[in-house]
Amino acid sequence: MEYAISILPQMWVGVLNTIKIYFLAILPVLPLGVLFAIGKVAGPKPLRWLLNIYTWAWRGTPLLLQLMIVKFGLPVLGINIPEFYGAALVFALNTSAYVTEIMRGAIQSIDRGQYEAAKALGIPYWTTMFRIVLPQAFRIALPSACSEAINMIKDTAIISLISLQDITNVTTQIFVRDKNLIVYVEAFCIYLLLTSVLVFIFNRLEKRFSRHEQ
Amino acid sequence: MTTIGEYFLEALPLLLDGLISTLIIFAVVVAIGFPLSIIVASLKTIGPKWLRRVLGVYTWIFRGTPLLLQLVLVYYALPTIGVVLSDNLVILIVYVLSVTAYESEVIRGGMAGIENGQYEAAKALGMSRVQIMRRIIAPQAVRKVLPTTCSEAIILIKDTTLIAAVGEFDLLRHATSLVTSDFRIDAYVVALILYLIIASILTLIFSKLEKRYPASI
Amino acid sequence: MKKSWLLIAIAILAVALVGAACTNAEEPADPDTQEPTETVDDSWSKVEARGELILGLDDSFPPMGFRDENNEIVGFDIDLAEAVCEYLGITLTKKPIEWSTMTMSINTGEIDVAWNGTSITPERLEAIDFTDPYTNSTPIIVTLADSELATKDDLAGATVGIQAESSALESVEKEPEVVESFAELRQYSTYVEAMTDLEIGRIDAVIIDSVAFYGDFQPNNPDAYKVLEGEFTPEQYAVGVKKGADALREKLNEALQAVKDSGKATEISMKWFGEDLVI
CATH class of the missing domain: 3.40.190.10 (Periplasmic binding protein-like II)
Structure with a gap:
């Protein structure tokens, strides 16, 4: 127990980094997801194809592989971004691909009749999309999007493999030094705590939005 | 310097070796995890209260922590309390438990969306709770959640990457060792293509399943 | 059906193109990086x-x-x-x-x-x-103090652990006949994991860089381990x-x-x- 407390300050470094990269990555996810989903449903054909390839490729390959390819592929092409932001970018694009698909499903689940009714009333297509369809789709997609967002905190564990000091990375360093498995138990509890907090926050968010449903 | 085409052929045998480990784990975990998920989801819906609570804690723990840590803890920490499992068994148990935690929640969500009237109608026809679950609710719920199950399946394929934590080699790990010895990232590109092919095949299978078993009959 | 296959084909192409671009970009880069070193x-x-x-x-x-x-x-x-x-x-x-x-x-x-x-x-x-x-640094063979193994030859039929992508691994692979005599050569991401597995008993021995063993494991736990007779090619x-x-x-x-x-x-x-x- 004493040992578990003694390593807490070092674990804290990892916790901060995990939280930092998480928020950096999650901010663009919702706008991107919504934009891409609209593009997939209502965009011109070439755009739709492009977005299809995007979601297909980013959902179909492991995150670690994406991180490696961005890390070493971009410099080869002459693009240099700091590792931390590169990792955040990969996370954002990865999660956005999932959220795009969730949003697309939600948009397409809205009854065609609503478009037709709006058309009959003389409402232009894009107004229908933004004022009528999207608000509904948003509410439908919210629960799945939230669970995606919660999953993301655990996915950040992968950055430990590209030497960024997140919780998992710090855990390995402590384990390698002290050779005491307690540190893994501690990391386990920290993640559980983090996800529980996120679940709580997102549940409130969901309640808030569904309250306006009536 | 060889072209990517030549390199592809050169790297392929080793990567295919990793691919086979990936696919075996996937097949076994799905074969056990999917039926188990349906049972767990049913128990979460109609089981006794204490059982529901236990399953709730189980889901919370397995969905709330990274798979990597689960593997490490079961592999390295369980032996300290006297439980030594072989690597294959550790992989099997942890993956099945983890997949079941997610998939059972997905199916449970599908069950919750089924109209109450159906329960009442079935009850009125004299069916027991287990019968209602097995014959009416579960089949509909499973159909309803096919698209989500498809994404879960693709996630599982990618998560097999983590078996490296217990000293086993999957596709990505083989790619990394090639990158390390050849000093070029082409092996990652080859791995990328292989993953995309698997994900595409899975998507295709599931879209066929969806057509065959539509959500609303 | 046809359409989705076409899509798949095109997308794979796109990925392959990126890959090709990577290799192409590397090729001219090589003489580039060497040239300036010759001049300045x-x-x-x-x-x-x-x-x-x-x-x-x-x-x-x-x-x-x-x-x-x-x-x-x-x-x-x-x-x-x-x-x-x-x-x-x-x-x-x-x-x-x-x-x-x-x-x-x-x-x-x-x-x-x-x-x-x-x-x-x-x-x-x-x-x-x-x-x-x-x-x-010399890759040496370490077991638990009470192990029955005594020399490098005893490793025949044993399950041996090593760190993946390490120089010790390269050294060991220079002796393929030795590796083939093992029941299995398991690769771990760190030595600590291999040594932990040795203590758990899943593996019989660990091949480890002498500096890592004498500088890290041995001092922490002096009586726990035994170094077998025989070693692998030293590394510099x-x-x-x-x-x-x-x-x-x-x-x-x-x-x-x-x-x-x-x-x-x-x-x-x-x-x-x-x-x-x-x-």
Whole structure:
């Protein structure tokens, strides 16, 4: 127990980094997801194809592989971004691909009749999309999007493999030094705590939005 | 310097070796995890209260922590309390438990969306709770959640990457060792293509399943 | 159906194109990087102007480079590098990297040197250059104290653990007939995992770099282990630099020699290993 407390300050470094990269990555996810989903449903054909390839490729390959390819592929092409932001970018694009698909499903689940009714009333297509369809789709997609967002905190564990000091990375360093498995138990509890907090926050968010449903 | 085409052929045998480990784990975990998920989801819906609570804690723990840590803890920490499992068994148990935690929640969500009237109608026809679950609710719920199950399946394929934590080699790990010895990232590109092919095949299978078993009959 | 297949084909093409672009971009880059070194080698003047040496390491390799309780990167190699930088009048910046792709980090210029128990291997020599070696490390065979194994030959039929992508692994693979005699050669991401599995009993022996064993595991747990008779080909540790960075390499050699001559290197070795391992 004493040992578990003694390593807490070092674990804290990892916790901060995990939280930092998480928020950096999650901010663009919702706008991107919504934009891409609209593009997939209502965009011109070439755009739709492009977005299809995007979601297909980013959902179909492991995150670690994406991180490696961005890390070493971009410099080869002459693009240099700091590792931390590169990792955040990969996370954002990865999660956005999932959220795009969730949003697309939600948009397409809205009854065609609503478009037709709006058309009959003389409402232009894009107004229908933004004022009528999207608000509904948003509410439908919210629960799945939230669970995606919660999953993301655990996915950040992968950055430990590209030497960024997140919780998992710090855990390995402590384990390698002290050779005491307690540190893994501690990391386990920290993640559980983090996800529980996120679940709580997102549940409130969901309640808030569904309250306006009536 | 060889072209990517030549390199592809050169790297392929080793990567295919990793691919086979990936696919075996996937097949076994799905074969056990999917039926188990349906049972767990049913128990979460109609089981006794204490059982529901236990399953709730189980889901919370397995969905709330990274798979990597689960593997490490079961592999390295369980032996300290006297439980030594072989690597294959550790992989099997942890993956099945983890997949079941997610998939059972997905199916449970599908069950919750089924109209109450159906329960009442079935009850009125004299069916027991287990019968209602097995014959009416579960089949509909499973159909309803096919698209989500498809994404879960693709996630599982990618998560097999983590078996490296217990000293086993999957596709990505083989790619990394090639990158390390050849000093070029082409092996990652080859791995990328292989993953995309698997994900595409899975998507295709599931879209066929969806057509065959539509959500609303 | 047809459409989705077409889509798949095109997308794979797109990915392959990116891959091809990567390799194509590398090809002209090669003579490019070598040409300026022939005309003017600015590898040292760049470091000197910057006033810092960026050292790439895997920060989980005690006792060469790892994190202490205050999350600072410490170790034998770090102390040695500090001494070298002091001699050169520059500061040392430690940059943790993914070790398996270390040579790429050197070649992209992310780091100046790879210095973390970096052994000279023929494969690495194709991609990077090395300074003069500063210490030897021999892959040795370690078991638990009460093991029945006594010599290298006893490993036939045993399950053996080793660190993946390590120099010890390369050394062992030079003796394929020995590897084939093992029941299994299991690769772990760190030595600690391999040693933990040895204690758990899943494996019979671990092949480990002598510096890692004597500098890290043995001192922590003096009576727990036994070193078997027989070892594998020794490796030499040196500092890895970019291919053709001769100016930097020579400057580092000069500094290393000075640190050895002044007795500072021996001092550092005594601190970490309790004996003088510097060559």
